[in-house]
Amino acid sequence: MKVKVIVTLKNGVLDPQGKAIQQTLNGMSFSEVKEVRQGKYFDIEVSTTDEKKARTKVEEMCKKLLANLVIEDYKIL
Amino acid sequence: MKSSVIIFPGSNCDRDMDVALKKFGFKNQMVWHNDPEIPKSDLIVLPGGFSYGDYLRCGSIAGKSKIIKSVIEFANSGGLVLGICNGFQILTETGLLPGVLLQNKYQKFICKNVYVKINNKENKYFKNIKKEILELHIAHNEGNYFCTEEEMKSLNDNNQIAVTYCNENGKEDEQFNPNGALKNIAGIFSKKKNILGMMPHPERMIDKYLSSNDGNFFFENLIENLK
Numbered sequence: 001m002k003v004k005v006i007v008t009l010k011n012g013v014l015d016p017q018g019k020a021i022q023q024t025l026n027g028m029s030f031s032e033v034k035e036v037r038q039g040k041y042f043d044i045e046v047s048t049t050d051e052k053k054a055r056t057k058v059e060e061m062c063k064k065l066l067a068n069l070v071i072e073d074y075k076i077l
Numbered sequence: 078m079k080s081s082v083i084i085f086p087g088s089n090c091d092r093d094m095d096v097a098l099k100k101f102g103f104k105n106q107m108v109w110h111n112d113p114e115i116p117k118s119d120l121i122v123l124p125g126g127f128s129y130g131d132y133l134r135c136g137s138i139a140g141k142s143k144i145i146k147s148v149i150e151f152a153n154s155g156g157l158v159l160g161i162c163n164g165f166q167i168l169t170e171t172g173l174l175p176g177v178l179l180q181n182k183y184q185k186f187i188c189k190n191v192y193v194k195i196n197n198k199e200n201k202y203f204k205n206i207k208k209e210i211l212e213l214h215i216a217h218n219e220g221n222y223f224c225t226e227e228e229m230k231s232l233n234d235n236n237q238i239a240v241t242y243c244n245e246n247g248k249e250d251e252q253f254n255p256n257g258a259l260k261n262i263a264g265i266f267s268k269k270k271n272i273l274g275m276m277p278h279p280e281r282m283i284d285k286y287l288s289s290n291d292g293n294f295f296f297e298n299l300i301e302n303l304k
Contacts, residue, residue: 013223014257016184065141068134068170070177070225 001049003058004077007067008039042066078303080105080120083148085139090125090161090280097280098122101296110144119303120157121148123164125216125278135178135219136163140170149173157201157303158272162217165264165274174265174274175232176224181217182257188216190289191255193240193263193277194247200270202239206298210247211240211291213277215255215263220276222258222265232265240264240275 009015015037022036044061046054055076062074080103084091091107098105098120106116115121129138139145145167152158152173160168168174181187194210195203224232232238241261243249254261256276264275282292 014179014182014221016180016182020184065133065137068137068177070175070228071179071223 001046001051001054003044003046003054005042005044005058005062005066006039006075006077007042007062007072008075009037010071010073013071040066078103078119078300079117080122081108081115081118082106082122082124083108083110083115083144084124085110085126085128085142085167087128087130088124088126088163090163090278093278093280094122094124094161097283097292097296100283101293101300103300108144110139110142112144115144115147115151118151118156120159120299121151123148123158123160123167124280125162125164128163128167131219134170136166136168136170139163139167145171152267152272155269155271159202160272160274161278161280162215162220162276165276166219168272168274173272174267175228176222176265178217178219178276179221179223179257180219181221181255186216186218187220187255189214189255191215191263191277192243192245192247192253193275194243194249195240196238197236197266197270199236200239200266200273201302202266202270202273202295202299204298204302206294208291208294210243210245211277211279211294212245212282212289213279213291214281214288215277217256217276220256220258222262222276224259229259235268237266237268237270238262239266239273240277
């Protein structure tokens with residue numbers, strides 16, 4: 001089965017890429033854009049079919065590798 | 078004195094470090110990331126570069142590599158581990174040093190000479206060093222040191238701030254901060270001061286005909302302190 005994960009920077013952590021994207025969008029006349037925060041998306045195929053087990057494993061993966069908890073939050077979709 | 082430089086796929090300052098260590102009398106060995114173990118060493122160096130292409134986050138893949146377990150073991154038993162640039166990023170990703178290196182504040186790769194001030198000389202790296210403000214080179218896209226408030230308090234309480242960006246007279250000011258790092262931090266120690274991670278490259282500053290030779294002060298002193 002597939003498990004989907006989104007990793008985003010925590011609030012307050014500087015996101016220069018997000019800022020550059022926001023400024024570009026503003027420059028393209030999307031003046032309504034107030035802020036852009038960039039994140040990462042992971043599509044993880046696991047061998048188990050037990051959803052609960054898979055999510056527990058993926059949570060462990062998030063904590064150990066996919067996210068750096070000093071600056072990032074993760075969300076399993 | 079024996080040293081080992083770990084090479085990851087994408088490391089590119091490993092040979093500069095090898096030249097620098099040998100120049101000052103270290104018997105240095107190069108260790109490939111897939112080697113089963115690290116030879117007996119007085120110092121382990123994680124060099125600069127772009128280990129594993131900077132995939133996921135700088136240093137994150139190297140931080141979970143096979144060889145890193147031996148590095149962690151060595152560090153936890155009190156061994157000296159020096160991480161320069163990407164090596165510093167790897168050390169934060171392993172958890173051996175607190176905090177993280179974020180993308181530079183002004184979205185640019187910075188490649189220039191800077192001055193750094195040594196903040197704590199009570200350790201093997203800087204004890205008796207003859208110069209306290211060093212001109213060193215930086216070359217990085219992710220050197221913006223960041224940590225939580227609790228981590229910063231702990232860094233201060235334990236005198237873990239090793240080197241800070243400053244001007245040639247040692248003035249630490251936001252205008253001399255190249256990348257937005259908290260408190261102008263260029264490098265930090267572990268609590269026991271046996272692990273040092275820093276963004277500047279002393280190994281690039283060992284020959285006055287190439288650049289500055291302030292790196293000499295660092296290496297000369299380090300080997301003296303290890304004898």
